[in-house]
Amino acid sequence: MGYKSPVDGNKAQTKRKSGFKSRILNLPNPILLQTDRVVNGGRKMSEVNCARCGRKLRNPHSIARSLGPVCYAKSGGGVFDRDLNADEKEWARREQLLKAGGEIDLGVNWDYPDPGNLIRRYTMRVSVRYKDGAFEAYGRIFAPDEKPKEIIFARSIDLKTVYREAVAAGPTYSAIAHRARQEAGKRAKMEWRKNQRRLMVV
Incomplete structure (x- = not known):
């Protein structure tokens, strides 16, 4: 199944790894959400929000990776960016x-x-890696007391395209994870306040 690249918006030959039963991948691939919303949903670029802080993004490069420059750096971005400028x-x-x-x-x-x-x-x-006649950008996910699992970010015969996806994947997923924990914290705090009010009424 093909989907849009989170880096440059071009359609890449990509597919999801089958057989991943963990609940964490029952969700849509987070790295694709922003690009799908812009390209497939037909919305204006100014409506895309940062995956980490939630602010609106307007710079095309930031929109492409779903992260503003500050949040990109906070999420570990920039470490491998120079790899993309390698010579032939x-x-x-x-x-x-x-x-x-x-x-x-x-x-x-x-x-x-x-x-x-x-x-x-x-x-x-x-x-x-190179597998079955094409290059793949993939993630191997680890958790205590669980077997490692895989998710495929991109698959293509063009190494540069796949490499861009791999460089973008780490910071983007880290940013989304950070925001998910923040949201979980807010919900927990709201629930605690509700419980406190119930106790006061009793």
Whole structure:
């Protein structure tokens, strides 16, 4: 199944990894929500909100990655951005490495959203690999007492496209996880206040 790229809005040959039964992936792929809303929903770009702080985004580059520059940095963005500016010789070297069975890791301790929970439970490693005739950007998700699970961010014969998706995935998912914990905290606080009012009435 194809979907829109969260980085540049171009349609990439991508697919979701099947067999992932954990409830955390019963939700839509968070990294795609903002792009789908702009491109498929036909809304104005100014209506896109930052995945971390919720403020409206107006800069096209910020809109493409669903994060403003400050929140992008707070979410760990920028660490691997220089990798995208490599020369053609380096891209050829990476292709050779991946086709030989190697992988390129782009961070091993990213956050992953767990809606409703205040405590961080999931961590994610983001990597690029070559599998079944195409390059893949994927995440391997870890949690205590659970088997690691995978999610595919992008799949394409174009390594540069896949690499951009991999670089964007870590900060975007970390930002969404941060916001999810904030929302869970607000709900918990509201529930606590309601309980306190009930006790006062009794």
